[in-house]
Amino acid sequence: MKKDSIGIVTPHVFSFAEPPATLKLESGRSLGPITLTYETYGRLNEKKSNAILVCHALSGDAHAAGIHKDDKTPGWWDDLIGQGKALDTNLYFVICSNVIGGCKGSTGPSSINPDTGKPYALDFPLITIADMVEAQRHLIDFFGIEKLLCAIGGSLGGMQALHWASAYPERIIASIPIATALKHSPQQIAFNEVIRQSIMADPAWRNGYYYEHGQPENGLAVARMIGHITFMSDQSMEEKFSRKLKNDNLSFQFIDDFEVEGYLRYRGYNFVKRFDANSYLYITKAMDYFDLSGDHFMPETKKTIVRFLVISFKSDWLYPTYQSQDIVRLLKRKHAYTTYFDLTSTYGHDAFLIEIEDETRLIKNFLANISPD
Amino acid sequence: MKKDSIGIVTPHVFSFAEPPATLKLESGRSLGPITLTYETYGRLNEKKSNAILVCHALSGDAHAAGIHKDDKTPGWWDDLIGQGKALDTNLYFVICSNVIGGCKGSTGPSSINPDTGKPYALDFPLITIADMVEAQRHLIDFFGIEKLLCAIGGSLGGMQALHWASAYPERIIASIPIATALKHSPQQIAFNEVIRQSIMADPAWRNGYYYEHGQPENGLAVARMIGHITFMSDQSMEEKFSRKLKNDNLSFQFIDDFEVEGYLRYRGYNFVKRFDANSYLYITKAMDYFDLSGDHFMPETKKTIVRFLVISFKSDWLYPTYQSQDIVRLLKRKHAYTTYFDLTSTYGHDAFLIEIEDETRLIKNFLANISPD
Numbered sequence: 090m091k092k093d094s095i096g097i098v099t100p101h102v103f104s105f106a107e108p109p110a111t112l113k114l115e116s117g118r119s120l121g122p123i124t125l126t127y128e129t130y131g132r133l134n135e136k137k138s139n140a141i142l143v144c145h146a147l148s149g150d151a152h153a154a155g156i157h158k159d160d161k162t163p164g165w166w167d168d169l170i171g172q173g174k175a176l177d178t179n180l181y182f183v184i185c186s187n188v189i190g191g192c193k194g195s196t197g198p199s200s201i202n203p204d205t206g207k208p209y210a211l212d213f214p215l216i217t218i219a220d221m222v223e224a225q226r227h228l229i230d231f232f233g234i235e236k237l238l239c240a241i242g243g244s245l246g247g248m249q250a251l252h253w254a255s256a257y258p259e260r261i262i263a264s265i266p267i268a269t270a271l272k273h274s275p276q277q278i279a280f281n282e283v284i285r286q287s288i289m290a291d292p293a294w295r296n297g298y299y300y301e302h303g304q305p306e307n308g309l310a311v312a313r314m315i316g317h318i319t320f321m322s323d324q325s326m327e328e329k330f331s332r333k334l335k336n337d338n339l340s341f342q343f344i345d346d347f348e349v350e351g352y353l354r355y356r357g358y359n360f361v362k363r364f365d366a367n368s369y370l371y372i373t374k375a376m377d378y379f380d381l382s383g384d385h386f387m388p389e390t391k392k393t394i395v396r397f398l399v400i401s402f403k404s405d406w407l408y409p410t411y412q413s414q415d416i417v418r419l420l421k422r423k424h425a426y427t428t429y430f431d432l433t434s435t436y437g438h439d440a441f442l443i444e445i446e447d448e449t450r451l452i453k454n455f456l457a458n459i460s461p462d
Numbered sequence: 463m464k465k466d467s468i469g470i471v472t473p474h475v476f477s478f479a480e481p482p483a484t485l486k487l488e489s490g491r492s493l494g495p496i497t498l499t500y501e502t503y504g505r506l507n508e509k510k511s512n513a514i515l516v517c518h519a520l521s522g523d524a525h526a527a528g529i530h531k532d533d534k535t536p537g538w539w540d541d542l543i544g545q546g547k548a549l550d551t552n553l554y555f556v557i558c559s560n561v562i563g564g565c566k567g568s569t570g571p572s573s574i575n576p577d578t579g580k581p582y583a584l585d586f587p588l589i590t591i592a593d594m595v596e597a598q599r600h601l602i603d604f605f606g607i608e609k610l611l612c613a614i615g616g617s618l619g620g621m622q623a624l625h626w627a628s629a630y631p632e633r634i635i636a637s638i639p640i641a642t643a644l645k646h647s648p649q650q651i652a653f654n655e656v657i658r659q660s661i662m663a664d665p666a667w668r669n670g671y672y673y674e675h676g677q678p679e680n681g682l683a684v685a686r687m688i689g690h691i692t693f694m695s696d697q698s699m700e701e702k703f704s705r706k707l708k709n710d711n712l713s714f715q716f717i718d719d720f721e722v723e724g725y726l727r728y729r730g731y732n733f734v735k736r737f738d739a740n741s742y743l744y745i746t747k748a749m750d751y752f753d754l755s756g757d758h759f760m761p762e763t764k765k766t767i768v769r770f771l772v773i774s775f776k777s778d779w780l781y782p783t784y785q786s787q788d789i790v791r792l793l794k795r796k797h798a799y800t801t802y803f804d805l806t807s808t809y810g811h812d813a814f815l816i817e818i819e820d821e822t823r824l825i826k827n828f829l830a831n832i833s834p835d
Contacts (some may be wrong), residue, residue, distance in 0.1 A: 117714075214714070215714040273705075274696060275700060275702070275705065275722040276691065276694075278720050279691045279699065282722070283684060283726065286683070286684050286727070286730070287660060289716070290683070291680075292665060310659070310663070314656045315688060318649065323649045326647065326648040327647055332753070339751055341587070341588040343743060343747065345655070346750070347651050349648040349651050349652050349655070350652070353652055353659075374716065377719070378719075
């Protein structure tokens with residue numbers, strides 16, 4: 090455990106949408122009951138005005154900071170959340186919940202369908218970013234929080250942060266979307282589609298009903314390998330691997346000769362142990378459907394008082410800088426107070442998890458201006 | 463048939479390396495007999511000084527120009543080869559041969575292994591760009607051509623054009639490597655590795671011995687989809703597809719909602735009909751092994767009189783501009799006469815097949831200065 094870790098944290102569970110009061114989804118279908126697994130760090134003040142919602146990325150979960158009693162792996166944004174850190178737990182009450190559709194404790198395709206007693210599998214309805222946010226809104230209500238101080242996240246998390254501002258401008262003071270977009274470009278959809286095809290092409294996927302038999306390992310591993318290439322940059326791969334060989338010489342066989350090949354295989358097959366293939370399908374589809382461009386963003390609001398900090402990274406080619414600039418342009422049209430930074434980094438899309446120093450400086454300053462009462 | 467087409471062409475076959483005089487490969491293994499399928503356009507002059515070797519890309523073949531009697535599909539560089547075109551068949555004798563390791567008439571993993579009477583499959587030895595060029599050299603010898611006027615190609619074809627200059631500087635006057643690199647970066651290796659993993663993860667691949675049963679369709683289709691994303695640019699995908707839907711509304715199902723998804727699936731599964739999965743493995747591995755950087759290029763030549771025209775495309779992120787600039791830097795160190803252009807195009811890596819007008823102007827001028835006697 091790092092010296093500045095917030096220490097041992099415990100995930101909690103919140104359930105809602107018990108039938109017949111199920112959650113109406115954007116697709117028109119209903120879902121319920123719904124469980125959200127979440128963690129909190131810091132303390133909710135008396136006025137309940139210091140809550141920050143952290144939204145996780147595609148393969149993330151509710152474990153954003155600290156360590157679990159039985160697992161010393163720090164949360165995925167541990168360097169950003171804690172005493173004196175960007176999301177300072179001396180000042181703020183930080184909440185992070187696993188998205189619906191996921192597989193880390195919140196209701197998703199691998200959860201038990203109460204109608205059948207078996208995992209939903211493909212009977213799980215398609216969910217959208219709006220549905221994920223709607224579920225989070227129930228959690229915020231449960232805490233009795235009228236207004237979030239801020240919603241923040243990178244990538245898929247940034248989409249949620251944007252959707253919060255768009256759907257509930259009266260319930261959020263600030264939004265920090267990082268390395269994200271108002272909508273996926275065809276290239277982003279294409280990568281996600283190939284990821285889905287890779288999973289669905291594996292016979293072990295069994296049309297989604299594989300839970301009794303185990304994961305479609307090969308399809309999911311290849312899918313994740315594709316993802317990993319898009320998370321890194323040409324330069325960060327060059328710095329990490331260059332053309333370094335695993336052994337002294339080329340093998341002249343179909344085995345991994347280069348370190349980068351071994352790395353990808355390792356990351357791909359490791360992912361199979363920790364992430365449900367169907368959740369990968371559902372969440373990538375939700376990202377592809379997401380579209381807050383033009384009039385979709387705050388459709389009935391000509392002006393907004395929500396304040397924004399938008400951050401992108403120069404080497405991020407999966408969510409390129411121009412997409413964050415599109416966000417900023419749209420926000421300016423809504424007369425929103427918007428601060429934008431395009432940070433220098435060689436880490437590609439992964440930068441939002443790595444460039445902690447720059448993010449800390451920006452987020453700290455930004456939050457200082459909207460501090461709770 | 464286009465008006466300016468060279469008309470009906472016929473593929474030819476050339477065989478060599480009959481055992482025991484087999485071809486010694488870079489891996490140390492031997493291969494033979496070897497068949498090359500090739501096409502020629504224009505006429506070899508008396509001095510045999512007007513021959514241009516066209517080298518094809520990963521999924522290309524010997525059919526570079528004109529049409530076949532029974533198939534009206536024009537050759538893959540039809541707009542560049544013909545009377546009055548960049549490779550002017552009034553002036554030049556143009557040769558294009560399918561690479562060894564391929565599946566379009568030259569010896570590759572799907573060819574019959576004379577030792578077993580069955581397709582080689584994975585018993586086929588790994589081949590390299592050097593081996594491909596060595597096979598072409600036998601074809602050039604067969605024509606009695608002492609010195610090629612030029613070797614030209616894009617992508618994998620550009621690697622061959624570079625290797626010709628490096629391995630046989632005395633047998634080539636000029637080289638035109640387009641949209642290529644001295645060596646694959648880890649990102650390029652990574653994409654190829656995921657492509658290979660996708661094929662090899664398909665149980666229908668059967669460890670490579672699938673020929674009695676048919677292709678590993680799903681794995682190969684997904685592999686090709688990955689390739690297609692890397693051939694296009696973010697911008698060209700935006701122009702072609704944007705977020706256009708196939709139907710009026712989102713389906714909220716796992717089917718292709720967006721046109722780009724349908725396009726990728728179509729291209730992926732169409733590829734299965736025309737290209738052998740093992741050839742995809744062998745050729746991508748040859749590309750990953752290729753390394754003419756530093757002292758690998760013309761190792762014993764301090765100076766070279768081979769002349770170069772190097773072309774890259776600004777939107778090509780698979781073979782980015784900086785890799786062509788690396789080629790130019792190396793050539794300058796060898797005191798080579800080198801002309802370099804970084805062409806403006808939105809087509810990404812595919813640009814070398816599409817930006818005919820610019821290529822024609824550059825190639826025509828370049829060749830005019832090294833015209834045959």
